[in-house]
Amino acid sequence: MPRQTIELSSRTGRKDIGTLIVASVFICLGLITLYDVTTYSDTDSVVFPTFVAYALIFCSVLVIIASWLRPSQSNGFGSGDWWRRLLLVATMLVACLIMPVSGFLPATAIAFAGGLFAARHEGWDTRSAVVFAASGIAIMAGFYALFRFALGVPLP
Amino acid sequence: MLRLKSVKTLVIASAVSLAAATGALAFPDKAIEYIIPFGPGGESDISARFQQPFFKDKFGQDLVVSYKPGGGGAVGWAQLNSMAGDGYTIMGINLPHIVIQPAQKDVGYTTEDINAFYMFHYTPDAIVVTADSPYQALEDLIADAKANPGALTMSGSGKATANHLAQIRFDKMAGIKTTYVPFKGTGASTTANLGKQVKAQWGYTTVGAAQGDAVRMLAVAMEERHPLFPDVPTFKELGFEMVGGAYRGMAVPKDTPADTVKALSDMFGEINADEAFRKQMLDGGFALLDVGADGMAEFMKARKDEYVEAATEAGLLN
Amino acid sequence: MDFEHLANALTLTNLALALFGVVAGTVIGSIPGLSATMAVAVLVPITFAMTPASALILLGAIYTGAIYGGAYSAILLNTPGTPSAIGTTFDGYPMAKRGDGDLAVAIACYASVFGGMIGALALLLLAPPLSSVALAFGPVEYLWLSIFGLSLIASLSTGNVLKGLAGGAFGLLLSCVGVAEISADIRLTFGSPTMIGGIEVVGALIGLYCIPVLIDLVATPERHLKVDKGGRAVRFREGAIIAWRSRFNLLRSSIIGTLIGILPGAGGSVAGLVAYSEAKRTARPDQKFGEGEPDGIMATEAANNATVGGGFIPTLVLGIPGTPPDAVILGALLVQGVRTGPTLFEGGGSIVYTFIFGLFIATILMLPTGLLIGRYAYKTIVTIPKTILVPSVGFMTIIGTFAIRNSISDVIIMIVLGTVGWVLSRFGFAASPIVLGLILGPIAEQGFVQAWIIGEATGNLAGMFFGRPISLAIIAFTILSLLYPVIQGRRARKLLDMQAGSNAKTDD
Numbered sequence: 001m002p003r004q005t006i007e008l009s010s011r012t013g014r015k016d017i018g019t020l021i022v023a024s025v026f027i028c029l030g031l032i033t034l035y036d037v038t039t040y041s042d043t044d045s046v047v048f049p050t051f052v053a054y055a056l057i058f059c060s061v062l063v064i065i066a067s068w069l070r071p072s073q074s075n076g077f078g079s080g081d082w083w084r085r086l087l088l089v090a091t092m093l094v095a096c097l098i099m100p101v102s103g104f105l106p107a108t109a110i111a112f113a114g115g116l117f118a119a120r121h122e123g124w125d126t127r128s129a130v131v132f133a134a135s136g137i138a139i140m141a142g143f144y145a146l147f148r149f150a151l152g153v154p155l156p
Numbered sequence: 157m158l159r160l161k162s163v164k165t166l167v168i169a170s171a172v173s174l175a176a177a178t179g180a181l182a183f184p185d186k187a188i189e190y191i192i193p194f195g196p197g198g199e200s201d202i203s204a205r206f207q208q209p210f211f212k213d214k215f216g217q218d219l220v221v222s223y224k225p226g227g228g229g230a231v232g233w234a235q236l237n238s239m240a241g242d243g244y245t246i247m248g249i250n251l252p253h254i255v256i257q258p259a260q261k262d263v264g265y266t267t268e269d270i271n272a273f274y275m276f277h278y279t280p281d282a283i284v285v286t287a288d289s290p291y292q293a294l295e296d297l298i299a300d301a302k303a304n305p306g307a308l309t310m311s312g313s314g315k316a317t318a319n320h321l322a323q324i325r326f327d328k329m330a331g332i333k334t335t336y337v338p339f340k341g342t343g344a345s346t347t348a349n350l351g352k353q354v355k356a357q358w359g360y361t362t363v364g365a366a367q368g369d370a371v372r373m374l375a376v377a378m379e380e381r382h383p384l385f386p387d388v389p390t391f392k393e394l395g396f397e398m399v400g401g402a403y404r405g406m407a408v409p410k411d412t413p414a415d416t417v418k419a420l421s422d423m424f425g426e427i428n429a430d431e432a433f434r435k436q437m438l439d440g441g442f443a444l445l446d447v448g449a450d451g452m453a454e455f456m457k458a459r460k461d462e463y464v465e466a467a468t469e470a471g472l473l474n
Numbered sequence: 475m476d477f478e479h480l481a482n483a484l485t486l487t488n489l490a491l492a493l494f495g496v497v498a499g500t501v502i503g504s505i506p507g508l509s510a511t512m513a514v515a516v517l518v519p520i521t522f523a524m525t526p527a528s529a530l531i532l533l534g535a536i537y538t539g540a541i542y543g544g545a546y547s548a549i550l551l552n553t554p555g556t557p558s559a560i561g562t563t564f565d566g567y568p569m570a571k572r573g574d575g576d577l578a579v580a581i582a583c584y585a586s587v588f589g590g591m592i593g594a595l596a597l598l599l600l601a602p603p604l605s606s607v608a609l610a611f612g613p614v615e616y617l618w619l620s621i622f623g624l625s626l627i628a629s630l631s632t633g634n635v636l637k638g639l640a641g642g643a644f645g646l647l648l649s650c651v652g653v654a655e656i657s658a659d660i661r662l663t664f665g666s667p668t669m670i671g672g673i674e675v676v677g678a679l680i681g682l683y684c685i686p687v688l689i690d691l692v693a694t695p696e697r698h699l700k701v702d703k704g705g706r707a708v709r710f711r712e713g714a715i716i717a718w719r720s721r722f723n724l725l726r727s728s729i730i731g732t733l734i735g736i737l738p739g740a741g742g743s744v745a746g747l748v749a750y751s752e753a754k755r756t757a758r759p760d761q762k763f764g765e766g767e768p769d770g771i772m773a774t775e776a777a778n779n780a781t782v783g784g785g786f787i788p789t790l791v792l793g794i795p796g797t798p799p800d801a802v803i804l805g806a807l808l809v810q811g812v813r814t815g816p817t818l819f820e821g822g823g824s825i826v827y828t829f830i831f832g833l834f835i836a837t838i839l840m841l842p843t844g845l846l847i848g849r850y851a852y853k854t855i856v857t858i859p860k861t862i863l864v865p866s867v868g869f870m871t872i873i874g875t876f877a878i879r880n881s882i883s884d885v886i887i888m889i890v891l892g893t894v895g896w897v898l899s900r901f902g903f904a905a906s907p908i909v910l911g912l913i914l915g916p917i918a919e920q921g922f923v924q925a926w927i928i929g930e931a932t933g934n935l936a937g938m939f940f941g942r943p944i945s946l947a948i949i950a951f952t953i954l955s956l957l958y959p960v961i962q963g964r965r966a967r968k969l970l971d972m973q974a975g976s977n978a979k980t981d982d
Contacts, residue, residue: 350792
């Protein structure tokens with residue numbers, strides 16, 4: 001509790017930059033949409049996105065005004081290791097990108113390993129490494145078999 | 157050029173028969189993957205499901221149906237040529253989709269990219285009204301449309317689709333102006349018709365088969381009357397040159413060897429010739445079609461000209 | 475609908491099929507990405523060899539099981555296994571986090587069985603008259619229904635309504651991406667082939683709900699769910715007591731689910747959300763929805779399982795699929811040579827009634843199997859070390875998202891959207907309004923475009939949008955649900971003022 005109050009007092013008066021950035025990005029998306037609709041050939045496909053783009057811009061402007069007047073104190077990324085978050089997301093994305101070339105299992109093995117390292121806070125020793133690698137292989141093989149053979153999903 | 161090509165086909169054909177004598181029994185020696193570029197439950201899926209048991213019966217291997225929906229089929233077709241061309245991957249194709257989509261926008265494939273090897277059925281266009289509709293015959297509908305131009309609303313599945321093109325062509329032939337209301341799929345379009353949200357529906361004979369006594373078809377776009385509906389006239393009988401609908405078939409990746417394509421074409425031809433299969437399809441309201449690999453180029457060209465003309469006139473292509 | 479049909483449904487084969495179907499459906503539905511539609515589609519070829527009634531019973535059992543199974547991942551991983559379970563995450567995951575996951579799984583099971591029974595009962599007794607609901611809903615009604623759905627953002631976005639609205643608009647925009655459903659343009663893809671198929675709803679759900687959980691999980695060494703040490707007894711009875719206390723909520727949610735299930739354009743996700751917001755609207759002051767309130771889980775789960783029976787009403791009576799899985803079942807029936815539609819209830823009646831009784835049996839079987847599998851799922855998720863849980867769930871999101879449309883693009887979109895969703899949630903833009911926009915966008919757009927075309931053709935645009943009785947009723951509901959929190963808040967404040975005197979004011 002006391003830690004929170006310290007954080008609060010140090011942040012009062014500061015603007016909620018994150019919210020302002022997000023809302024600005026939304027406004028840009030709205031403007032891009034308004035540009036994109038000019039290329040459509042069918043008026044039926046123009047009406048809805050145009051309306052939505054205006055709504056998005058309108059709401060985002062209100063968000064900016066509201067957050068300028070009364071910045072929220074609770075926003076932010078919080079504590080935690082950034083390299084873990086990045087490792088998790090990056091390995092998953094890499095897996096998708098190499099999947100068409102490498103096949104499904106090798107690609108997802110990268111994502112799985114990335115997730116393992118990202119989630120392991122206790123450190124590694126030989127025993128835990130072997131145990132986790134083995135159970136990882138078992139889980140992946142099991143799900144692969146379920147999807148590929150029982151459900152007939154054409155995995156690459 | 158044409159002769160050269162036919163000589164080439166001849167050579168290949170004899171090579172195939174040679175291969176057939178030696179070891180062609182080997183194809184297919186494992187399950188064939190049959191990709192439907194739509195979600196499950198639609199006409200493409202249902203007709204593929206009809207083929208499934210017959211394929212297994214005749215050729216001993218499974219025909220495994222899987223789905224790759226998205227972009228009205230475009231996602232699947234755009235990826236067709238990057239798949240293995242060994243004959244073990246085939247994909248369902250639909251007309252007018254594969255003509256209209258690439259003509260309108262860059263969808264990642266062109267009509268010529270699609271290596272079609274068999275068109276096995278079509279769902280003939282039909283004008284469907286509810287059983288209690290004031291339109292007893294096609295002429296009632298035309299008379300109403302003439303008296304109130306634009307006020308006659310007709311539901312259909314999507315835009316720049318078979319239903320939409322049929323509406324455009326028929327309006328022109330009959331000299332009338334109707335309003336086309338696009339719905340997401342034939343199911344939604346039928347619901348709108350049954351619920352009297354619109355006055356009539358541009359549907360298919362399959363709608364008539366599924367809805368039975370709840371609906372009445374005013375005319376069907378076939379050469380001759382559909383055996384399931386002996387009382388429903390064709391457009392031709394009524395003086396309109398309209399024959400067609402949504403055509404469905406199968407294609408393989410471009411690099412599939414010609415003899416494999418031929419073998420596949422023959423296999424699906426054999427299924428299409430099966431009396432039990434024909435009966436099932438007809439009972440479902442489908443109309444059968446037999447366009448094999450050799451007649452495909454001609455068939456596709458005729459359809460393409462027809463669709464592009466109608467779509468251009470309607471301002472769908474720019 | 476006499477005992478003969480019940481007896482037909484009760485053959486050993488059919489019972490075995492129903493049991494197998496429920497178990498398979500529950501397991502498949504619990505895996506994010508494997509939807510009820512897919513569960514049904516996978517088993518269609520197996521049913522070719524069966525009699526039509528047995529085939530229907532198997533498919534119906536899988537369907538109902540899969541809708542329930544979606545609750546597990548919603549509660550334990552904050553990931554709706556099927557779109558129907560979106561509302562289950564709101565209170566289910568907070569319950570699981572505070573250590574009540576087993577209780578949440580149990581009450582979800584009771585609610586699902588209850589909802590399933592009400593839906594099946596409606597199918598048995600009222601199918602032909604209720605099917606007219608499907609036909610009475612035209613484009614305008616769907617438009618207003620989707621706007622009513624969007625008004626739920628106000629009640630769903632905890633805290634900042636403005637951010638909720640912006641998020642909802644963002645979701646609506648996302649729903650436009652790809653080939654337009656009923657017009658002929660490709661929108662907002664910027665020439666990228668990845669985007670041409672649009673943003674798949676289930677994939678987006680997995681991304682927006684599950685990826686943030688994973689990102690938060692790896693960042694700190696804390697445990698995933700709180701565990702109670704004391705070797706607590708299974709909480710089936712506690713769950714039953716809670717469910718019994720909320721029987722009115724269960725009944726109301728089941729009726730909502732049945733009615734919305736009948737509408738071919740809506741489906742379980744909308745039904746669950748509407749029932750959730752109704753439960754929240756009528757809550758007692760001491761109930762805190764969104765922070766682990768059992769009534770929230772029960773509302774969603776009762777409603778989404780009621781859509782199973784409700785959805786079969788137009789499917790069997792009109793031959794119009796009420797939900798996507800129904801479309802697959804309809805196709806399977808056609809291959810079997812059974813024609814649905816008005817004639818089925820009259821001519822082929824025995825199949826229909828055998829099937830309906832089969833659906834009852836499957837729903838009842840869901841009670842023991844659901845509790846058993848749920849308990850096992852809970853124990854697994856709670857005891858599994860985080861180190862292996864995170865990559866396993868990550869792997870499941872990839873394989874599950876891929877399986878929806880067999881598309882790698884969907885997986886990439888899922889991960890990117892999930893990461894964006896995590897960032898947004900860190901600044902008060904919650905995932906639920908975005909999802910609501912994504913789901914309701916196409917319904918709203920199609921309803922609007924169609925209503926406009928029809929209105930213009932008939933020369934009565936205003937009458938089209940504001941002159942139809944059902945539309946007016948929905949509009950009234952929308953206004954009511956928007957104003958209700960204001961009225962209620964005022965009343966609650968008054969009460970607080972009276973009770974606590976000066977203390978309450980400092981709270982502001």
